[in-house]
Amino acid sequence: MNNYYLEMKDMSVGYNGNSLIHHICIGIEKGEIVTLIGPNGSGKSTILKSITRQLKILGGQVVFDQENLMGLTYKKLATKMAVVLTERMKPELMSCHDIVATGRYPYTGRLGILSREDEEKVEAAMEAVHAADLGSRSFNNISDGQRQRVLLARAICQEPDIIILDEPTSFLDVRYKLELLSILRSMAKEKQITVIMSLHEIDLAQKVADKIICVKGDTIFRYGVPEDVFEEQMIRELYEINNGYFDPRFGSIELPKPAGEPKVFVMSAAGSGIPVYRKLQKNGMPFTAGILYENDVDYQLARILAMDVVTEKPFCEISDEAFEKAVQQIRKVDTVIDAGVPVGDCNKKMSELRQLAMELGKLRDRVETGIPG
Amino acid sequence: MQKTEKKTTGTSEFHAENFKRRTRYAMVFIVLAIIFCAVIVLNINTGNVNISIPRILRIIFLGEGNEMEYNIIWKIRLPRILMAAILGGALSLAGFLLQTFFENPIAGPFVLGISSGAKMMVALTMIYFIEQFHTVSSFTLIAAAFVGSLISIGFILLISRRIDHMATLLVGGIMIGYVCSAVTEFIITFAEDSDIVNLHSWSQGSFSGMTWSNVQITAVVIGISVILVFFLSKPIGAYQLGEAYAQSMGINIKFFRVALILLSSVLSATVTAFAGPISFVGIAVPFLTKQALNTAKPLVVIPATFLGGAVFCMICDLIARMAFAPTEMNISTITSVLGAPIVIFMMLRRKRVR
Structure with missing residues (x-):
């Protein structure tokens, strides 16, 4: 009692x-x-x-x-x-x-x-x-x-x-x-x-x-x-x-994500992707994101706003599986935005992705796409 | 260190403010008291027969003087002026209570039809009693007026329960007033000739023909009511924040509302029983008093409103008697001329504040 x-x-x-x-x-x-x-x-x-x-x-x-x-x-x-x-x-x-x-x-x-x-x-x-x-x-x-x-x-x-x-x-x-x-x-x-x-x-x-x-x-x-x-x-x-999201971790509210065939792939890390996602969402541009570690702040927003997110377990080297998925995404989209990714020992494969996007002529950095940093 | 210093200045500033407030209250009461005395003297002094002030004092305090002047003062002017004072105060206080109750500054016994309801019942009772017994006691009239007031208030409460809108409430009150006045006119039309003379001047509102027995009864009824109202000033103050807050401060709302209704009815009924319906005093005087005091605190507003109403009605009565002497005007004519502009001013000002 x-x-x-x-x-x-x-x-x-x-x-x-x-x-x-x-x-x-x-x-x-x-x-x-x-x-x-x-x-x-x-x-x-x-x-x-x-x-x-x-x-x-x-x-x-x-x-x-x-x-x-x-x-x-x-x-x-x-x-x-x-x-x-x-x-x-x-x-x-x-x-x-x-x-x-x-x-x-x-x-x-x-x-x-x-x-x-x-x-x-x-x-x-x-x-x-x-x-x-x-x-x-x-x-x-x-x-x-x-x-x-x-x-x-x-x-x-x-x-x-x-x-x-x-x-x-x-x-x-x-x-x-x-x-x-x-x-x-x-x-x-x-x-x-x-x-x-x-x-x-x-x-x-x-x-x-x-x-x-x-x-x-x-x-x-x-x-x-x-x-x-x-x-x-x-x-x-x-x-x-039914047309928006509530993120219980931070208590933040998001408008619905732009739906459709993804046109953009966003490469980012440690928060650099957030302004890019928001800009794309406001322009109604469906996008995918990757490769994000699951403990990255970008991931918290990407999972709500992106059509798909390529992820990797925290602090692990990027697996071939994740890399392959990202390559496929990059081939599908028209543009790859590099919002800024610091490359270290375990995410060396990110530079390979960047290289690939450049060869395909799809790579833009955030300045080119008019997104403020 | 610095913080405590800051605090003391804040407190002393506040105390200075408090002192200013109290000085203002005192000034208002002193000014009202001075006018009150001056108007009494002026009222006794003037009339168809002018009596000089030294002679007045001699008649009142020593009982000397020639018989005609003695009778004019003791039998006509003094009871009349006292009635004007007591009833004027009561009417203003009734207005203040109704404004509190309806949370509406333009509420009052006249606009809500309460005076007219009382008038109707008094007319009915007067005619019935005079036909049956050739006389009618003051208490019977007060009781009749009280019943009439409650009937009108009952209707108003029914309306206010359904529609919580200030303007609608007033329109409802004015309609009730018209219906009651129509019934009264109807009764008067079919009354005996001998009654009409009395009824007619009374039903328009007048302080004439007051006797000392009237004064006694009125003083007792109003006196008790005013004391009760004064002891309600604490819950009235809480009620000014609205019903829900008042209840959260520990007021039994049902009981309090009944008390407000009964007291305002007794006050306005007594006025109507003796002087007929008097317009605008109940709205204008509480407003002016609150502005002069710069507060709505019932503890000061209640006595000040009573005093203010007394002064206002004595002045109006003086004008009614003297403006076109020897012809006497209805008291409501004067109170309307003076009161209505104040009410219009109030409404305009409220619009601007909002």
Whole structure:
């Protein structure tokens, strides 16, 4: 029997009594970052709204810190759980300091007047999100990135054990995304605050989360650590991707490869092929690549974008078999691009390939093909 | 070392800001209080019979003076001015509550049809009671107005549940207002001649004919409501961030919403029961007050709005009485002339901000 900090036991959620997602069984430990991913409209927000009690849970149970979530008073819940929502608010005549100060609500007296201690906590929270200088600015006149940080500061000074965020990174540019997620990361690690959030950016989810919940259809598609969840096939099915690729190793997204009879053969090593592949892909030119060692960075992209890749096991001398395959490829195509291959003891055969291409009059270097290095 | 230094300047800067804020609040209250006193004196002093200030003071504090002037002050002008103050404050506060509730700065008891609903029920009750018993108590009128307010608000809530759009909500409110006014006119048309005189001037909105018993009842009902509203200022402040955030701060939303509706209904119903429907005060005064204070914090806005509404309505009443004396105008005529431009200005400004 595992004692989770927050456990959804056979939970069903939905709107107006219509259950949309059923049989949610998830256990979350204290101090974990759990990220919900899934296509638009899959019900990520519905699940979050149910955990924050904006929506009634339609079946099953949620156990939160060993108590029934639905049985807690709103007041008690407020001292343990804070939220950052997607709804855009336009509060009238409120400064950022005012907004952050509302986080102290559960702790102030009947009239909600802040004590000195409260004020200090407000300031500390604003500093934690690097928003100390925004205090007197009007909340309606700051940028989206600043706004999101102020809302996070508001949640922090509520001193919760758990923070729930609904798509906190939407509207943010890449710098603020990274900043926000690293603040969450350090909060989880240093203060043992549990974070549950939904994200659109699967690459960021993979990098920030301890656990991933994939939401699709009427149930949880997959739940587990990112290492298990992020398989190419899994992501493809989750988002129904049929014209592009997701590379789980780096979390990068690629457009579909140009299909057809290969016209170009790319010789490269150690990353020199990557800009060439991208250029060819943008021009819709099908290509093959080789001979790449399987531990070469070029190989990671070539296997996604090239029609075929001739490979060799790492640190081995190029075999006759691989060499023969490459020769055939070179004979088939119109052009061979040499993106730059350092030749050493084990890949001496690459110079032979280059020689062959030159004799056939197909060899071009990257400058000739107009590809920037 | 450098970092701590930086922090202290940030804090002291913030404290300076805080001090500036509080000074501003204090200034607003002081100015409102001064105007309040000045308008009371002016209101008592002016009229068809002019009474000089020393004589007023003597009559009020010493009970001396000739009987006619004594009666004018004690039986006519003083209750009237007090009613204008209390009801004006109540109306503004009702507006503030409705704006909070609907998250819409142009909501108010008049545009949402709440005043008209109250007017309709009061007219019905008045005619029925006067025909049956030849008299009607103030409490009965307040109760009738309260029921009418709740009927209108009920309709508005039905509309707002289906359509979450600010303009639609207002159109719905205005329609309800028209229907209720039509019913009221219908009732008045078929009422006995003797009732009409009273009903007609009341249904247009007026502070005339107030008695001390009116003042007493109003002061009790409004006084209790205002105190309750004041103690709701903490959840109101949280609610300004939206319902979901308010709930996450520990507010029982259902209970809070019911409390807001009931309190704003009592406030606007009491106004309508005694003075009839009064337009625009509920929108214009909270807006002006918030701008003057440069904050929407309920803890300061609630008392300031009440005071501001009192001052606004006393000034409007003074104009209604004096502008074309001896002919008295409807109070709504004046509040509309002064209030409507403010509301239009508000809307234009919001467009620009967005």
